[in-house]
Amino acid sequence: MIKRKLRRPVAFYTGMGLLLLLSLVALIGPWVIPYSPHQMFLLPVRAGEIIGPPELPSERHxxxxxxxxxxxxxxVLLxxxxTLLTVLxxxxxxIxxxxxxxxxKGLSPQAGKRRLDGTLMRVTRLFPAFFIAFFLLFGINQMGSVEVLIIALVQLAVLVLIGIPQVVHIFEAYVTEWKGQSFVEASKLMGGSKWWIARKQLWPxxxxxCALFMFQECILVLNLLGQLGVLGVFVGGMTRIENxxxxxxxxxxxxxxxxxLTQNKSFVISYPEIILIPVGLFLLLLFSLYLVSRGLERGYQREREEYPYV
Structure with missing residues (x-):
């Protein structure tokens, strides 16, 4: 049996390093927060009026x-x-x-021949995941009396369900392509059963x-969360308070x-730092996922070129 030497581009290790760093921050963040998340700081009174908030970055904040x-x-630390757990x-x-x-479905003899599958894919393309997610989650998002964790779990279930049809289609097409490979046909001619061939040749x-599909899906989920956030649908729900x-x-x-990054958007002109900081952090997470995905894709392509029959 040929042992494949796994090589990943620098982008993969850079992205994984950033993700591990963000994961560490997410783990220790609640223990090192400098203030209570509900504590409000008002700037000094000048000429009888309260100046701010928001307050620009300073030694105190x-x-x-x-x-x-x-x-x-x-x-941000909390x-x-x-954010990270929901995406992953x-x-x-x-997946x-x-x-x-x-x-x-791909292993089934009827793979790619069902009319219902084609109809389902056309429907999912006609109604993108963003619109479906918004209408399903908008009402849940308003339930301020329900625990944050409960709302987050319900939202997680909805986001998983609306994304499954597309993933099913990708894997079915992938397995259908695999079934047409010459080495699969050779194994069938030599008497290999369908499940033996799947275990010995499909899984490798x-x-x-699977890892590549996983990180590509992470990017899609993070983008979806950003789109929902723009319209006021947040993971864990929302509440209304007075400033x-x-x-x-x-x-x-x-x-x-x-x-x-969306609740401070009204200050993008007067206090750009307040909106640019969360936007920058959000893009850092997105960029980290992209680097890992791109690294896996390049490594996968290189491996297929070197070992096309393994």
Missing amino acids: WLGTDAFGRDMLTL GLRY LVAGLR LFGGMIGVL WLKDA VFEREQAITRSFEWAGL
């Missing part, structure tokens, strides 16, 4: 404060765990369940692609990053 005077570093869990469960269904051919100017505003209850 390294990332500044938001529109309610809450320390942004505290909110929100990372919800939704993508992982989509797990969608992958299993797709593989079974598929396992490397120091007695203006009511919707905010994220879990402090997840998509919510943080």
Whole structure:
């Protein structure tokens, strides 16, 4: 049996390093927050009027404060765990369940011949995941009396379910392509059973692609969270509170990053630092996932070129 020497591009290791660093921050973040997430800081009174918030980054508040005077570093550290866990869990469960269904359908003699499958794919293309997710999650998002964790779990289940059909289609097409390879036909002629061939030849051919599909799905989920956040649908739900100017505003209850970057958007002109910091962190997470995905894709292509029959 040929032993394949696995080689990954620098982009893969760079992305994994950033993801591990972010995971470490998400793990220790709740233990090192400088302030309570509900503590509001008001700037000194000048000429009889309260100046701010928000407050620009300073020695007291390294990332500044938001529109309610809450320390942004505290909110970012607390929100990372919800953001990262949601992305990884939704993508992982989509790959797990969608992958299993797709593989079974691909191994079926009727693979690619069912009219219902084609109809389902046309429907999913007609109604993108963003629209389906928004209409299903909008009502849940308003339930301020329900625990944040409960809302997050319900939202997670919805996000998983709406993404499974696309994953099923990808895996089914992948297995259908694999069935047409010459080495599979040779194994059949030599008397190999369908399940023996799947275990000995499909799984080695598929396992490397699963990691690639996983991180590509992570990117899609993170983009979806950002789109939902723009319309006020946050992981863990939302609540409305008044700022120091007695203006009511919707905010994220879990402090997840998509919510943080949208709830401060009204200050993009007057206090650009307040919006650029969460946007930059959100893009850093997205860039990390992209580097890993790109590295896996390049390594996978290189491996297929060197070992086309393994």
